[in-house]
Amino acid sequence: MLEDRMAAADPIAPKIGQQPGPSTPPTPPAPWPSGYPEGYAVVDVETTGLARDDRIISAAVYQLDARGEVQDHWYTLVNPQRDPGPVWIHGLTSAVLADAPLFPDVVPELSRRLDGRVLVAHNAMFDWSMIAREYARAAAVAPVSQRLCTIALSKELGLPLPNHKLESLAAHYGVVQERAHHALDDARVLAEAFRPSLRRAARENLRLPLLSCQPLTEWSDSPAPRRTDAAPSYRPSTWRPSRKRPACPYPNPGRYEEGGRLVQGMRVAFSGDTSVDRELLEDRATEAGLHVATSLSRVTSLLVTNDPDARTSKTVKAAAYGTVVIDEAAFMQLLQDVAPAGSAPASG
Numbered sequence: 001m002l003e004d005r006m007a008a009a010d011p012i013a014p015k016i017g018q019q020p021g022p023s024t025p026p027t028p029p030a031p032w033p034s035g036y037p038e039g040y041a042v043v044d045v046e047t048t049g050l051a052r053d054d055r056i057i058s059a060a061v062y063q064l065d066a067r068g069e070v071q072d073h074w075y076t077l078v079n080p081q082r083d084p085g086p087v088w089i090h091g092l093t094s095a096v097l098a099d100a101p102l103f104p105d106v107v108p109e110l111s112r113r114l115d116g117r118v119l120v121a122h123n124a125m126f127d128w129s130m131i132a133r134e135y136a137r138a139a140a141v142a143p144v145s146q147r148l149c150t151i152a153l154s155k156e157l158g159l160p161l162p163n164h165k166l167e168s169l170a171a172h173y174g175v176v177q178e179r180a181h182h183a184l185d186d187a188r189v190l191a192e193a194f195r196p197s198l199r200r201a202a203r204e205n206l207r208l209p210l211l212s213c214q215p216l217t218e219w220s221d222s223p224a225p226r227r228t229d230a231a232p233s234y235r236p237s238t239w240r241p242s243r244k245r246p247a248c249p250y251p252n253p254g255r256y257e258e259g260g261r262l263v264q265g266m267r268v269a270f271s272g273d274t275s276v277d278r279e280l281l282e283d284r285a286t287e288a289g290l291h292v293a294t295s296l297s298r299v300t301s302l303l304v305t306n307d308p309d310a311r312t313s314k315t316v317k318a319a320a321y322g323t324v325v326i327d328e329a330a331f332m333q334l335l336q337d338v339a340p341a342g343s344a345p346a347s348g
Helices: 002-009 012-018 103-114 124-137 150-157 166-173 183-203 278-287 313-321 328-335
Strands: 039-047 056-065 070-077 118-121 146-149 210-212 267-271 300-305 324-326
Touching: 039 103, 039 124, 039 183, 056 103, 056 124, 056 183, 070 103, 070 183, 103 124, 118 124, 118 183, 124 146, 124 150, 146 150, 150 183, 166 183, 267 278, 267 313, 278 328, 300 313, 300 328, 313 324, 324 328
Parallel strands: 039 118, 118 146, 267 300, 300 324
Antiparallel strands: 039 056, 056 070, 146 210
16 A cells, blocks of 8 residues: 555654644634635645756645544655755655655545645645646646645734744744654644644634635646756745746836736736746736736736735735736736737726
8 A cells, every 4th residue: 555655664654643733722613614614635745846847756645624633644755757856855865766656656545635625735836836737747637626825824814923934833833843844744744733723713704815726737847957056955935936037028018007908018926826826827928928027116017916915015015106906817817818019008
């Protein structure tokens, strides 16, 4: 059995499965928001890197019930059929991964553990993007319709965290990390930290920051060349690797007017989690002739965010500059009818 073999191969698995969570007061039987999900799959994956062409090398899932109680846990190694990447971080060498199953081989068991549950992860866009790409490579679709990012949930709760690292969230709830960057231990830590966050959200009847999970149709099977002179790095302050985009060939025609059409050359920026993979959104914008900006200025036409009420640096600047703020769905609609360069911005 895959789970037994993988658990036996790593002495951390039995210990993690038996660890008690932090002491919390008993959950009152009522009230509990009726619209909350019925179950969760807390997920962590370790990967060969952070880019679109990187691969999963280990995965862990903690199944939780509607109120955050652990029901089961599972862990597996995955042979990426390529260089394992930052071994100094995750400790998984090519030799360790040589006899591990390929991702298509773990799809049935992983799917069984994800099916019908909300995928929960810390910086959920990253884990979901990696999982969705692996499923696409395996000609399969992950049975997940929604995801929840614990960073976004922490913001909703207003937790007094010094930063958005997993260790800070764990420390806030008194959860002890045994082995950072080990998928099973990271998933265990997140599950134990998610439970009190979920219960507090329920007590306060807060909305959960749920986003839809869209299957990916674009990926790369060939790893991009890696620099050998670069200093070792793996997880920056944000998971998203920097991307070099070609310069926008069109001059900025002016600012977007709400209700009108986008015009090639207009500047757009993104903030927060998105349902569609962020890189794909940026690529679509670039292909449409828009200028994708990493920050906001007085000439930025649009800020695309699914959480306009979040007090991020970009939303604050957008309010100060009068930049139009729209959500992802509205942006996708605008992308379908971008006016060619030279057109005057039209108002609705």
